Every structure is written in C-alpha cells, then in structure tokens.
Amino acid sequence: MINTMIKKEFRECLFESKGLWMVFSTAVLLSILSIVVVNIKEGSVLAQTDILQYAMKAIFFLTFIVSLVLGASSFVSEREENTMESLLLTPVSKEMLTFSKYVGVLLIGCAILAISMPYLVAIGLGTQFVGTSVILTLFIGGILELSFVAIAVAFSILFQSSKASILTSILVLILVFMPGMMSGLLKQSVIGRILLRMDPIANAFDMMKAVLSDQLPIHEQLVHLPSLVIFLIIAFIFLCWAGGKVSLKGEK
Amino acid sequence: MRKLLYIFSVMSICLLSTQVVIAADTTQKIDQTITTATTNQPKSDSEIQVEIISPKKIDSSPVYDGTIDIKVKNNTHQTISNMGCYLTIVDVGRNQTYPVDEFGENAYQTRTIEKLIPEEAVTIQIPVHILYVGQFRFTASVIAYDTNQIYTGAALPVTITAVSNLQKQVVIGTSVVMPILLLGIGVGIWKRRKEN
Numbered sequence: 001m002i003n004t005m006i007k008k009e010f011r012e013c014l015f016e017s018k019g020l021w022m023v024f025s026t027a028v029l030l031s032i033l034s035i036v037v038v039n040i041k042e043g044s045v046l047a048q049t050d051i052l053q054y055a056m057k058a059i060f061f062l063t064f065i066v067s068l069v070l071g072a073s074s075f076v077s078e079r080e081e082n083t084m085e086s087l088l089l090t091p092v093s094k095e096m097l098t099f100s101k102y103v104g105v106l107l108i109g110c111a112i113l114a115i116s117m118p119y120l121v122a123i124g125l126g127t128q129f130v131g132t133s134v135i136l137t138l139f140i141g142g143i144l145e146l147s148f149v150a151i152a153v154a155f156s157i158l159f160q161s162s163k164a165s166i167l168t169s170i171l172v173l174i175l176v177f178m179p180g181m182m183s184g185l186l187k188q189s190v191i192g193r194i195l196l197r198m199d200p201i202a203n204a205f206d207m208m209k210a211v212l213s214d215q216l217p218i219h220e221q222l223v224h225l226p227s228l229v230i231f232l233i234i235a236f237i238f239l240c241w242a243g244g245k246v247s248l249k250g251e252k
Numbered sequence: 253m254r255k256l257l258y259i260f261s262v263m264s265i266c267l268l269s270t271q272v273v274i275a276a277d278t279t280q281k282i283d284q285t286i287t288t289a290t291t292n293q294p295k296s297d298s299e300i301q302v303e304i305i306s307p308k309k310i311d312s313s314p315v316y317d318g319t320i321d322i323k324v325k326n327n328t329h330q331t332i333s334n335m336g337c338y339l340t341i342v343d344v345g346r347n348q349t350y351p352v353d354e355f356g357e358n359a360y361q362t363r364t365i366e367k368l369i370p371e372e373a374v375t376i377q378i379p380v381h382i383l384y385v386g387q388f389r390f391t392a393s394v395i396a397y398d399t400n401q402i403y404t405g406a407a408l409p410v411t412i413t414a415v416s417n418l419q420k421q422v423v424i425g426t427s428v429v430m431p432i433l434l435l436g437i438g439v440g441i442w443k444r445r446k447e448n
Contacts, residue, residue: 015445020438027434031427038420047385049312115434122426126417135414188360213315213383 002096009104013070016077017136019108022066030119033058037123048126049212052133055123056208058143059116064148064173067109071152072169073248074101084248098243102153109145113138129212136211136218140204145226147200147235148173154235154242160249176231179204194209200231296362300332301325302394302405305375310390310410316382317356320408322392323375326368333367334397337376342407344387356381365394385414 006090037051046054078084087097117134124130159165169232179192180201184193196202203224210216210224272279298345306321320339339359341350356371358379365374381392 023429024434024438027431031431034427038418038423046416047383047414048418050266050383053419078394093275118426119423119429123418125419125422181442215315232365 001039001092002100005092005100006103006107009100010076010107013104013108015073019024019070020064022070022113023108023115026062026066027115028060030055030058030116034119034123047213048124049129052120052124052127052129052210053205055120056133056137056141059113059120059137059146060144060204061177063109063116063141063145065170066112067105067145067149068152068169068173070108070151071102071105071168072165073155073162074105074153075156076159076165079160079249080162084184088246088248089212094241094246097111097246098157100125101156101183102149102239102247105149105153106145107120109149110142113141113145132211140207140228143201144204147228147232150232150235150239154239157246173182177201198227200228203227286419298396298403299326299401300367300396300403301327302337303401304390304392304405304408307408309329309408310382310383310412312342312386312411313413314383314419316380316412318380318382319390320378320380320390321375322378322405323373324365324368324394328368329370331367331369331394335365335368335394336362336397336405337365337392338362338379339378340379340391340393342389343384344389346386349415350388355384382410382412386411389412 010245034055037046039056075084078087092100116137120133120137121130124133146168149184151172152165155165155168156162159168176199179195179199182192182196182251186194207221208222211218301324302325303325304320305323307318310316310318322337324335324337334408338361339355341355341359342348345348356379359381363376363378368374378392382388388410390410391404391407393402393404395401
C-alpha cells in the first residue's frame with residue numbers, strides 16, 4: 001500500500017506538478033552556470049576548489065528551491081483541485097499520507113542531486129577532491145533536503161492556499177541561508193558568531209570550505225554536524241505535528 | 253497561520269536591517285605578539301617607521317597561510333602612546349580594496365600599541381590566510397589616535413597564482429550533453445504516457 005502511495009505521489013510530482021520540467025530546468029541552469037564559470041575571466045583565476053564550492057552551493061540552492069515548491073504545493077494542490085476529500089476517504093492514515101507525499105517530493109530532490117553529480121565531477125576533474133565533493137554534496141545536501149522538504153510539506157498541510165505555503169517555505173529557506181551568506185563585520189560580531197554557530201547552512205558551508213579549501217580531513221569537520229542534525233530533528237518534529245492535522249481545509 | 257507568515261516576514265526584515273545597521277566596532281584589543289627590540293638602523297624621515305620585515309614578497313598558490321611581521325619604530329625623541337597597527341589589502345588586477353577579514357579572521361583586527369619610547373621598535377605579527385588568486389599589495393599602517401596621524405610603510409607585493417587543472421572541454425561537454433539527455437528522456441516519458 002505504502003509503495004503504491006509513494007509511486008502515485010512521485011508520479012504526481014513528476015508529471016502533474018511539472019517536476020520533470022523543473023528537473024530539466026535545473027540541468028539547463030547548471031549548464032549555463034558551468035559554461036559561464038569556465039569562460040569568464042574571473043573564473044579562470046579562481047582556484048578549482050573555489051569553483052567546486054560555488055557549484056555545490058548552486059546545486060544545493062536549486063535542489064532546495066525545486067523541492068520546496070513541490071513540497072509546499074503537495075497538500076495544497078489537492079485542496080485547490082478538490083481531490084483532498086477523496087484522498088481522505090481512502091483507507092490510508094493521515095500519517096501514511098503525509099509520509100508518502102514527503103517521500104514523493106524527496107525522490108525528485110534526490111533526482112536533482114543525482115543529475116548534478118556529472119557537473120560536479122566535470123568541474124572537479126584534475127583535483128583530488130572529486131570524490132570528496134560528491135560525498136559532501138550527497139551527505140550535506142541529503143540532510144538539508146530531508147529537512148527542507150519536511151518543512152515545506154508541513155506548511156502545505158497547514159496552509160489553505162499554495163501561494164502562502166510556497167512563500168512561507170521560501171522565506172524559511174532564505175532565513176536559513178542568510179547567515180551562511182554573511183560577510184564582513186556582521187560575521188565577526190557576537191550576533192554573527194551565534195547565528196553562524198547555530199545555522200545549518202553556515203555550518204555546511206564552513207565544512208565545505210574546511211575540507212575543500214583548507215584541505216582538512218573530513219572527519220575533523222564533524223563538529224559542524226550537530227546544527228544540521230538539530231535542524232533535521234526540528235523539521236521532522238514539525239512534519240509529525242503537522243501530519244496529524246491533515247484535514248479537508250487548511251488554516252486560513 | 254497568517255500570524256506565522258507575518259512573524260517570518262518581520263524576522264527576515266530584521267535580519268536584513270541588522271546587516272546594515274551594525275556599526276564598525278572593529279578595534280579589538282586582542283592578545284598581541286609584540287616583541288620589543290632595540291635597533292641600530294638609521295633614522296627614517298618619518299616620525300614612526302612602519303616596515304614589513306617578513307616576508308619580503310609572497311609568490312604562492314591558494315591556500316597560503318603565513319604571518320606578516322611588521323616593525324614599528326618610534327623615530328622621535330618623545331614617547332608616543334595609543335596607536336593601532338593594521339593591514340590594508342589592495343587588489344591590483346581588480347582595482348579594489350578588500351575587507352581584510354576575507355584574508356583570515358585575524359587579518360582584519362587592529363593591533364594596539366600602548367606606547368613606544370624614543371628609538372623603541374616593536375614587531376607585530378598579523379596572520380593572513382589567502383584564498384584568492386590575483387595580484388595584491390599588502391600595506392601596513394600605524395595610526396596615532398591622539399594626533400590622528402597615519403604612517404604607512406612600503407607595500408608587500410603578493411602574487412597568488414591559480415593551480416587549476418579545470419578541464420574546460422569536459423565541463424562544456426557535460427553542460428551540453430546533460431540537458432539534451434534529460435530532454436530526450438523527458439520527451440520519451442511524455443510520449444509513452446500519451447500513448448498509454
């Protein structure tokens with residue numbers, strides 16, 4: 001039963017929510033970025049490990065955006081298309097329904113991460129970091145993908161309109177990404193230091209920088225993991241709480 | 253839920269504004285590595301002589317980690333107190349200066365020199381962590397806070413060359429092949445669905 005549900009949700013994400021085209025668009029965007037980086041003058045003076053890190057950040061951002069949009073519209077689209085009632089009448093528990101939608105969206109995210117790998121390998125060729133960058137992308141990207149999709153699906157359960165759900169999910173993504181983009185004085189301030197220590201994206205970026213730029217062993221960078229794991233746990237708790245609230249109408 | 257949306261909006265606006273508002277409070281009195289030395293070198297024309305004594309030049313590839321040793325000497329006959337020594341980085345190729353925290357956490361901080369008696373010299377060490385590729389000039393300056401005078405020494409030439417084995421053809425090839433491949437797969441799946 002659960003397999004059937006997951007397959008159904010995956011197909012819905014892929015075909016009805018235009019997931020297939022989103023995956024294709026992601027590939028086109030990554031292609032454009034790669035071609036630009038290897039052709040511009042600035043790109044030619046960048047260290048290859050820096051280009052690798054930029055590529056990883058771009059992959060994360062694109063993967064999360066697509067997953068968030070799909071996740072945030074998963075339940076809301078059922079409501080908007082008036083199919084929620086029939087879905088609730090099926091002998092599937094709310095938790096199972098939430099789980100199948102969650103896994104369906106997750107699979108699209110995984111597909112994007114998978115199609116990004118050839119780009120990463122192509123950029124990293126010639127360095128000793130091809131394997132490391134692939135492992136880091138899958139590992140960090142995997143944890144963050146699990147977290148962001150959980151948040152987006154939870155918002156989809158709670159909100160009544162897809163606009164509100166998608167907007168809030170993207171807002172969360174921006175908020176979580178912001179400390180990682182901090183530079184200059186704010187980074188050195190007390191607020192900055194606290195934010196950087198807590199923020200999962202900032203820790204992920206620090207981990208990437210330490211391993212790829214500073215060439216430190218990957219096992220020494222496990223200190224950055226707690227914030228990622230805590231973020232994942234919070235996201236899961238939020239999803240579990242929201243899963244019990246699946247209803248015909250979301251909250252206005 | 254609308255409240256939640258509002259809270260998120262307010263939070264994001266607050267975070268954005270903090271980035272703008274936080275003022276410069278950079279002059280941190282950190283643990284200094286100052287060694288006092290007596291020198292017999294001839295007097296410089298300047299009241300305070302600032303000189304990068306080591307290294308004489310940097311010609312490396314990323315990542316470069318090193319320490320810039322700066323000698324600050326009081327050439328006057330009176331004690332000068334309350335000074336700050338700092339590094340400035342000029343990017344020659346890109347025609348810009350850098351916020352020096354880009355060159356390592358310790359590079360941006362000013363080093364406080366409490367006082368220098370006549371003819372006294374101190375050596376200040378500033379660690380730098382260079383990730384960027386390019387041609388730079390590192391200059392060391394000393395500001396006397398009481399008189400607002402700034403003394404700058406000769407610049408240290410820094411050349412960081414990329415060690416890039418980036419295989420342009422492979423990257424371009426992948427960038428062209430991947431979308432075509434995905435488009436083919438997508439069209440195939442779409443046609444099969446249509447037939448079914």
